[in-house]
Amino acid sequence: MVSIQSRPEPELLRDGIKVPVKETLLTPRFYTTDYDAVAKMDVSSQQAELEAVVEELRTDYNRYHYKRDDEFLQSWEHIDGETRATFIDFLERSCTSEFSGFLLFKELSRQLSDRSPLLAEAFNLMARDEARHAGFLNKAMKDFHLSLDLVNMTKKRSYTFFKPEWVIYSVYLSEKIGYWRYILVHYHLQKHPENQFYPLFKYFESWCQDENRHGDFFKVLLRSQPALWGTWKAKLWARFFLLTVFATHTITVFERADFYKSIGLDAREYNKQVVINTNNTAISAFPAVLDTSHPEFFPRLEKCVDYNFKLMAIDNSDRPQWIKKLQKIPLFIAIFWQLLLVYLLKPIDAESQRGKVR
Ligand SMILES: [Fe+2]
Numbered sequence: 001m002v003s004i005q006s007r008p009e010p011e012l013l014r015d016g017i018k019v020p021v022k023e024t025l026l027t028p029r030f031y032t033t034d035y036d037a038v039a040k041m042d043v044s045s046q047q048a049e050l051e052a053v054v055e056e057l058r059t060d061y062n063r064y065h066y067k068r069d070d071e072f073l074q075s076w077e078h079i080d081g082e083t084r085a086t087f088i089d090f091l092e093r094s095c096t097s098e099f100s101g102f103l104l105f106k107e108l109s110r111q112l113s114d115r116s117p118l119l120a121e122a123f124n125l126m127a128r129d130e131a132r133h134a135g136f137l138n139k140a141m142k143d144f145h146l147s148l149d150l151v152n153m154t155k156k157r158s159y160t161f162f163k164p165e166w167v168i169y170s171v172y173l174s175e176k177i178g179y180w181r182y183i184l185v186h187y188h189l190q191k192h193p194e195n196q197f198y199p200l201f202k203y204f205e206s207w208c209q210d211e212n213r214h215g216d217f218f219k220v221l222l223r224s225q226p227a228l229w230g231t232w233k234a235k236l237w238a239r240f241f242l243l244t245v246f247a248t249h250t251i252t253v254f255e256r257a258d259f260y261k262s263i264g265l266d267a268r269e270y271n272k273q274v275v276i277n278t279n280n281t282a283i284s285a286f287p288a289v290l291d292t293s294h295p296e297f298f299p300r301l302e303k304c305v306d307y308n309f310k311l312m313a314i315d316n317s318d319r320p321q322w323i324k325k326l327q328k329i330p331l332f333i334a335i336f337w338q339l340l341l342v343y344l345l346k347p348i349d350a351e352s353q354r355g356k357v358r
Pocket residue numbers: 098101129130133210211
């Protein structure tokens with residue numbers, strides 16, 4: 001495996017405000033969708049479930065959770081070198097993806113307020129949670145003398161259009177994978193408190209319950225639309241989104257292996273556990289899921305990690321742009337090929353498994 005090079009000092013936009021990481025296929029994106037189509041969605045087949053989920057969101061279990069306690073009131077200069085750089089990178093990507101969720105949910109809530117009040121309320125309540133999450137992470141960045149100018153980012157960043165169906169599949173998965181990511185770190189640090197080098201992690205247990213509830217809302221939305229689970233096309237889409245989310249997760253976790261090492265986690269094992277658990281959870285919502293126990297599943301995903309490191313090495317070289325582009329082509333083809341082979345592995349029919357696993 002090609003190892004990641006040490007990171008340069010963070011680039012500043014102005015005093016204490018960090019230049020956001022360059023947008024790539026792997027950085028968290030901002031989304032927009034067809035709001036009219038969402039407003040017209042008939043969710044009546046899941047009305048009772050929808051009301052139950054919204055009631056949970058209204059309860060606001062974590063109203064007082066995101067308050068920084070005295071443990072934050074100290075200097076964090078002893079966290080230095082690669083640990084500091086990878087931790088800041090973790091905070092930034094997490095903050096950006098939480099904020100991306102906030103923007104999408106807030107806009108959905110605004111656009112739907114007259115036409116679909118219950119959905120609008122749900123999106124508003126979820127936007128509330130994501131704003132808290134993003135704000136908490138941004139405050140953590142300030143402990144390292146950096147923060148993100150989130151308002152500026154809303155103007156500067158490009159927005160990716162996703163059809164409502166794609167939003168439902170991908171946000172469901174990102175909420176559930178977010179749940180597993182946070183809860184597994186929490187379980188690990190419960191067993192190994194000596195690795196808890198910063199108090200943020202002790203907030204993860206309740207935090208991930210927010211993500212779990214958001215995921216449950218998207219599950220209800222998904223199950224209310226038979227076209228999203230009852231057709232052969234739906235099965236293909238479900239597998240596609242699972243694979244994309246798992247491939248992105250695998251690559252980014254390996255990129256940040258040093259961060260996981262700093263909290264005593266093995267990146268490979270952590271990634272496997274997150275992917276396997278998220279895939280199992282998806283059985284309750286998706287029409288098909290991937291066979292993560294297939295002997296080729298993880299080795300092929302991890303081959304993509306190696307190719308990605310080679311792509312990064314090309315990017316960091318000082319060769320002319322056109323040579324870099326040329327050198328990258330076979331690596332992109334190799335990643336595509338590995339992912340295609342994983343995609344074609346026999347899937348698991350979730351419809352027949354429903355109720356057995358969650
Ligand atoms: Fe969140």
